[in-house]
Amino acid sequence: MFGDPVTEDRAVVTGLTRGRLFGRAALLGGALFGGAIAVGAVPSPAASAPSAEQDEQTLKYLLELEDLQAAFYEQALKQGKLEGELREFARVVGGHEREHVAYLRKALGEGAGKAASFDFGDATSNSEAFLENAVALEETGLGAYTGAAPNLTAKTLRDAATIVSVEARHTAWARDLAGKNPAPRPTDKPTSEADARAAVEKTGFVKSA
Amino acid sequence: MATEFTDEADLELGELDQDGAIAEAVGNVWGDSRADFLRKAALGSGVLLGGLSAAASPAHAKVGKTDKSILNYALVLEYLQADFYSEAERLKTLKGETASQARTVGAHERSHVKALRGVLGRDAVKRPSFNFRGVTESTGAFRRTAVALEDLSVAAYAGQAPRIESKPYLVAALGILSVEARHASWIRRIAGREPAARAFDEPRPKSEVLKLVRATRFISSGARTTSKKRPRYTG
Numbered sequence: 001m002f003g004d005p006v007t008e009d010r011a012v013v014t015g016l017t018r019g020r021l022f023g024r025a026a027l028l029g030g031a032l033f034g035g036a037i038a039v040g041a042v043p044s045p046a047a048s049a050p051s052a053e054q055d056e057q058t059l060k061y062l063l064e065l066e067d068l069q070a071a072f073y074e075q076a077l078k079q080g081k082l083e084g085e086l087r088e089f090a091r092v093v094g095g096h097e098r099e100h101v102a103y104l105r106k107a108l109g110e111g112a113g114k115a116a117s118f119d120f121g122d123a124t125s126n127s128e129a130f131l132e133n134a135v136a137l138e139e140t141g142l143g144a145y146t147g148a149a150p151n152l153t154a155k156t157l158r159d160a161a162t163i164v165s166v167e168a169r170h171t172a173w174a175r176d177l178a179g180k181n182p183a184p185r186p187t188d189k190p191t192s193e194a195d196a197r198a199a200v201e202k203t204g205f206v207k208s209a
Numbered sequence: 210m211a212t213e214f215t216d217e218a219d220l221e222l223g224e225l226d227q228d229g230a231i232a233e234a235v236g237n238v239w240g241d242s243r244a245d246f247l248r249k250a251a252l253g254s255g256v257l258l259g260g261l262s263a264a265a266s267p268a269h270a271k272v273g274k275t276d277k278s279i280l281n282y283a284l285v286l287e288y289l290q291a292d293f294y295s296e297a298e299r300l301k302t303l304k305g306e307t308a309s310q311a312r313t314v315g316a317h318e319r320s321h322v323k324a325l326r327g328v329l330g331r332d333a334v335k336r337p338s339f340n341f342r343g344v345t346e347s348t349g350a351f352r353r354t355a356v357a358l359e360d361l362s363v364a365a366y367a368g369q370a371p372r373i374e375s376k377p378y379l380v381a382a383l384g385i386l387s388v389e390a391r392h393a394s395w396i397r398r399i400a401g402r403e404p405a406a407r408a409f410d411e412p413r414p415k416s417e418v419l420k421l422v423r424a425t426r427f428i429s430s431g432a433r434t435t436s437k438k439r440p441r442y443t444g
Binding site (some may be wrong): 095103161185 | 390
């Protein structure tokens, strides 16, 4: 797999077109996210050996996903419509995502771009929609980290590995809350950057600046 | 976390490895069989490890000494977990969601054992004998031990990830790390604990992990007992 000359779409995200805001029904379909991730995804093969420059590109990509997750939970808490354990989940997990954002921004320094702007529609105020989207966003983030991590330098990988497991904990927790099997497979598949970006784009959450 | 592990799991800090059973069981993970490792040439084709297909694995790659040591270390931890879950299931100790979790997770751990043995072939460390000292016989003790073992497994894989030399094995290890963390989150929630206690999971080095494993005294050279009485450890 790492010997294969797989070309990867490295389209820059800043120019994302404003996605259609999906109605609740479409979001609850789940197939969008499930489909994007379940494709026999090969993790993005590195164009070259691990390097600081490549780490920067990878961390920038991961930061976009963390920004999205952090904003999702922040919005959910702000709107105050979640109750009980769902609210606790949003509080705890949102706090972690904020810490991940802080870590990535610190690691990137000047290289960290501004966060995109987001519009979550009713996905943060409706419990069912919130949970379905939390599951999807966490699965996407987890797949992205496990897909990207093998390309990192050892030092950065050390840190990334400590985040991978936390995203996995989030994912399992969200799935458990949603009545789904928290751990459906004996091992988790990595997601390519192209597939992760496609999953994000389909949510319609990211607005152009 | 060491304190949490032993207290929460109701385990005793026994004397370390009186009869050398532990040393024998985990000896290979320290690379004692270097000569054997170096003699091996090819990784068997058609081997599955985690999500990797046979086609993706380097069919004739030498598995490096470091990677073999790491994979054998992982194998010991997977043997431990697999047998723990298998025994609880066999004893029919559990009910409800705890039983479901044990069935699902046990199947995963057994699959990890199979995958790692498949890759290591003749270099795979042998399955140790286990004595779970009653923790598979009550729901509370089972839950506490499962939490401890899953959290430990996460810390162990995270500790090794940066040391893995071969990319396909790193990919596979991360795929397993991810699932062990799902397991941890799941059993924690069942046990009424925080599924995700912190933003970054602390990695642990091998020496520390194996020390914790030895402290459980789960690995024994003797026959397993399922009696409720605590067995006398005659060393």
